Amino acid sequence: MNVLLVMIPLSLVLLAGAIAAFFWAVDHDQFSDMETPSLLPLDDDPTRPPVTE
Amino acid sequence: MGTCCARKAGNEHAAPGSCWHCGGPLPAEDRLIATVAGERRAVCGETCRAAAERIDALGLASYYDMRAAPGPKPEAEGxxxxxxxxxxxxxxxxxxxxxxxxxxxxxxxxxxxxxxxxxxxxxxxxxxxxxxxxxxxxxxxxxxxxxxxxxxxxxxxxxxxxxxxxxxxxxxxxxxxxVRRHESRSALKRLVVAGFGAMQAMMYAGVLYLGDPASLDVAARDLFRWLGFLVATPVVLYSAQPFFAGAMRCLKTRRLGMDVPVALAVAAIYVASLIEAMRGGVHVYFEGVSMFVFFLLIGRYVEMRARHRASDLTDALARLTPPYADRRLANGDLERVGVRELMPGDRVHVAEGGVIPADGVLLSERCRVDEALLTGESAPVERRRGETLVAGSVLVDGPVDLRVERVGTETALAGIAELVARAQAAKPKLALEGEKTASRFVLRVLLLTAATAAAWAWFDPSRAFAAALAVLVVSCPCAFALAVPVAVTRALAVLARRGVLVVKPDAIEGLAGATHVVFDKTGTLTEPDLEVVRVDARDSMSSADALRLAAALARESRHPVARAIAAACPNAPLPAATNVEMHAGLGVRATVGGRELRLGRADFALEGNAATSMDEDAVLLADDTGPIAAFHLSERLRPDARIAVRALERQGVHVTIASGDSAQKVRAVAERLGIDDWHARQAPSDKLARLAALREQGARVIAVGDGVNDAPVLGGADVAVAIAEGAELAQATSDIVLSGGKLEHLAPAREIAAETLAILEQNQRWAFAYNMAAVPLAALGFVPPLLAALGMSVSSLVVVLNAMRIGRGIERRERQADRAAPIGTDRNGATTLEVPAA
CATH class of the missing domain: 3.30.70.100 (Alpha-Beta Plaits)
Incomplete structure (x- = not known):
């Protein structure tokens, strides 16, 4: 049972990490355009990748 | 944009005879060549060449492989x-x-x-x-x-x-x-927090429910309870926040909305669980409250997405006035200013083809304007000095000067735009009814909860709280409240994606129940352009050859008749015409292959030699020896008119044409479409009377027109449908707009509307049956609050998912039909094929 004392805090940390990562993604427009990115790999020679910041 | 593009390599949107960039027809000679990805490609003009090479220079030549539609033709001055x-x-x-x-x-x-x-x-x-x-x-x-x-x-x-x-x-x-960007972001975050929280809370609760009670001492039990509290807290305080805010709003305006019982239930379960956990009691439901919030949020999220999508598409219509105007200064010079800067009394210059920027009085002698925007009348109207021009109309010939009278929100155009906005803001009757039912329901739920609590407090106080909670949660009419808006928004979005913009959502009911469709002819079933319907060739010449000869002359002219003849053989190689002479109002004279040919009115083509009587309406091609061929032109049917009419008839709808045009023309169109019931020379009042008579007999009528000149007529029908092409604001008085001039969308739209109503009813029945079954059980104490939360959430989810089925069936059928169709003919193929053959 003692292993729970490690595993439970670990699960909580991972949970917090996952939520933080998701919030970051939403705030950085990772979910704002679900259509164009699927085409980018088909483009052979991107002269300037549309990377912001 | 669901349809995407990377189906196969190669620019499939530029046929051999058309411009590589915009897909338009190529000029006969002096073709321009653009170099794209090292290949030489023919383009139709300087602007297209510049655009294609610019796109190539950006390293985006692959755009031509990936696109789903030809590119827009660039304008020269921008x-x-x-x-x-x-x-x-x-x-x-x-x-x-x-x-x-x-x-x-x-x-x-x-x-x-x-x-x-x-x-x-x-x-x-x-x-x-x-x-x-x-x-x-x-x-x-x-x-x-x-x-x-x-x-x-x-x-x-x-x-x-x-x-x-x-x-x-x-x-x-x-x-x-x-606002929407913010809304969808925070909704997504709330949903994910609730999802993670619910998942973890269920895990911790699983230990309590599934573990062997004997091996679980009080300390371990409390540990898992407090862990549940830890993960449920952000769910309640953060994710469920919209419900609390909504409930507050409702209470402030003294209404009973959906959010009131939801917020009450969430808060009650959470607080009660906290108290029980501290006391060491049995009623601890942190996992229940998390699941409850999570499922509710899923419903809300799906509904929000559908709503955004629908408004995305309708928004795109509301931008028609030009952004700038040419103001004439005191010294006669022109100054380009924004439309917002115009003041009443300013003198404004408008070039030919320009859009009138503000309502004003004409100062020039005369001009012709296309007021299709306001009147729906597609033929240009003449205006003389001192008459009023309205903002948004297009100047057909000019240039003119006008004195500005009304600007901005006072213009007629702004009035129309506002009408549209108001129509969109109005809640559909269906939704209003749903809301009313739901709020009556909420009151009953609250009373029932109180009654349950009181009754149990009398019999067995230890179970009073759990039973009351279960009633509150299980009977929360979320499914009821969602049933209508989810179905309606989903239907609007599905229709909008097919180019059917529903301005007044009430029209969905009318569309589904219609028994008659009355079409206007000009501009609705037909296009404004002419087309060649019959070629009578003389002298052992095939009609195709005659047509080619005529087209060689015709392509030199911009006259509508000439363009129709030229368009009749778009891809065939044409003999070269030399010594071309234009005779305005008469025809074209040119030398082809060494002989002089004339194309035009009979008296011109035959140079005054006795014209045979049957060539009165036709366009004649003749040389010095006499007539070669006669071309009969007629209005061009919309390519999908026949499909649209057939599909409607197959649905059992009676199709009628009512037109103001002459009997001969109306009959010609009706025969080609296979419509038996047609009426010519109908004034608007006749059309109205016809609609009224039909409706008196119990028919429910869809009227289809091209704009607002049939406004009173359209207004007299159960559902008014306008075809929007160019004059987009034509939807002002119509309930539904078919954008892009696609008539064929009407029949599928009816089908979708009927499906929507069916699903709506299913949803309401389901919600009602669920509540009827669950409430008594909960009140009697048979339903633990966890199960109640699950039941309620699942019932909402069922409603949402059911609504998502709208449009699926028809899309699947269409895909199958597409696959079954032989390669090379699209669904419009049948009509375009039979046209020029004579």
Whole structure:
């Protein structure tokens, strides 16, 4: 049972990490355009990748 | 944009005889060549060449492989008008200063048709120095751009887009505070927090429910309870926050909305569980409350997505007035200013083909304007000095000067736009009824909860709380409240995606129940252009050869008749015509293959030699020896008119034509479409009377017209449908707009409407049955609150998922039909094939 004392805090940390990562993604427009990115790999020679910041 | 593009390599949207970039017809001679990805490609003009090479220079030649539709044809002048946006009076409205030299604006980009377009536009903007951020929504055609003012400017960005053929228009800066963007982001975050929280809470609760009670001591039990509390807290305090806010709003306005019982239940379960956990009691439901919130949020999220999608598409219609005007200064010079700067009394110059920027009085002698926007009358009307021109109408011949009378929100156009906005804001009857039912329901739920609590307190106080909670949760009429809006918004979005814009959502009911469709003819079943329907060739010449000869002459002229003849053989190689002479109003004379030919009115073509009587209406091709062929022209049917009519008839709808045109013309169209019931020479009052008579007999009528001149007629029908092409504001008085002039969408739209009503009813029945079954069980104490939460959430989810089925069936059938169709004929193929053969 003692292993729970490690595993439970670990699960909580991972949970917090996952939520933080998701919030970051939403705030950085990772979910704002679900259509164009699927085409980018088909483009052979991107002269300037549309990377912001 | 669901349809995407990378189906196969090669530019499938540029047929051999058409422009590589815009897909338009190529000129006969002096073809321009653009070099794209090292290949030589024929284009139709200087602007298309520039656009194609510009796209190539951006490294985006693959755009041509990926796109789903041909590119927009670039306009020659775009740079000049772009400079207007730099004027401070206008810039203030459309550009937002973000501080530290950065500016932000929201553009509506015309011509964005697929994901490949989005990519090209995005890359073109990023290729400009100083552009920091670009975010494009393909569905609403909007681009949010952030740039550093020191390095570039709005006119330069607009110019960058104009060069590749996309016309962009800055929107009001107010639109930048994008409420929807914020809404969808926070909804997504709330949903995910609730999802993670519910998942973890269930895990911890699983230990308590599934573990062996004997091996679980009180300390371990409390540990898992407090862990549950830990993960449920953000769910309640953060994710469920919209419910609390909504409940507060409801209470403030003294209404009982959906959010009231939800908020009450969430708060009650959470607080009670906390108290029980501290006391060491049994009723601890942290996992229940998390699941409850999570499922509710799923429902809300799906509904929000459907709502956004629907409004994305209808928004795109509301932008018609020109952004700038040419004001005449005291010394006679012209100054380009924004429309917002115009004041009553200003003198404004409008060039031929320009759009009238404000309501005003004509100062020039006379002019002709296309007021299709306001009257729906597609033929230009003549205006004389002193008469009023209305903003938004197009000047057919000019140029003219006018004195501005009314500007901005006072113009007739603004009035129409407001009408449209009001219609969109109005809640559909269906939804209103649903809301009313739900709020009556809420009251009953609260009373029932109180009664349950009181009754149990009498019999067995230890179970009172659990039972009351279960009633509150299980009977929360969320499914009821969602049933209507989810189905309606889903239907609107499905229809909008097919180019059927529903202005008044009530029309869905009328559409589904219609028994009759009355079509207007001109501009509705037919296109404004003419087409060749029959060729009578003389002298052992085949009609195809005769047509080729005629087309060789005709392509030299811009007359509508000549264009119709030229269009009848678009791809065939034509003999060269020399010594071309135009005779205005009569025809064309030219030498082809060494003999002189004349094409035109009978008396012109035969040079006064006795014209045979049967050639009165026809266009004649003749040489010195006499007539060669006669061409009979008629209005061109919309390519999908026949499909549309057939599909409607197959649905059992009675199709009628009522037109103001002559009997001969109406009959011709009716025969070609196979419609038996047609009426010619109908004044609007006749049409109205016909509609009234039909409705008296119990028929429910859809009237289809091309705009607002049939406004009273359309208004007299159960459902008014307008075909929007160009004069987009025609939807002002119609309930439904078929955008892009696609008649064939009408029958599927009926099907979708019927499906919507069926699903709506299913949803309401389901919600009612669920509540009927669950409430008594809960009140009697048979339902533990966890199960109640699950039941309630699942019932809402069922409603939402059921609504998502709308449109699925018809899409599947269409895909199968497409696959079954032989290669090379699309669904319109049948009608386009039979046309020029004579």
């Amino acid at each position: 740079a000049a008008e772009a400079a207007v946006w730099q004027r401070p009076e206008i810039a203030r409205h459309v550009i937002r200063d973000l501080g530290d030299g950065r500016r932000e604006t929201l553009l509506v980009v015309d011509g964005v048709r697929c994901a490949a377009c989005v990519m090209v536009v995005e890359r073109a903007l990023f290729a400009e120095p100083g552009v920091e951020d670009v975010e494009i929504n393909g569905a609403s055609k909007r681009a949010r751009v952030v740039w550093r003012e020191a390095e570039t400017s709005l006119p330069r960005l607009l110019d960058a887009l104009a060069r590749i053929g996309y016309r962009a228009l800055p929107l009001d800066a107010e639109a930048l505070d994008d």
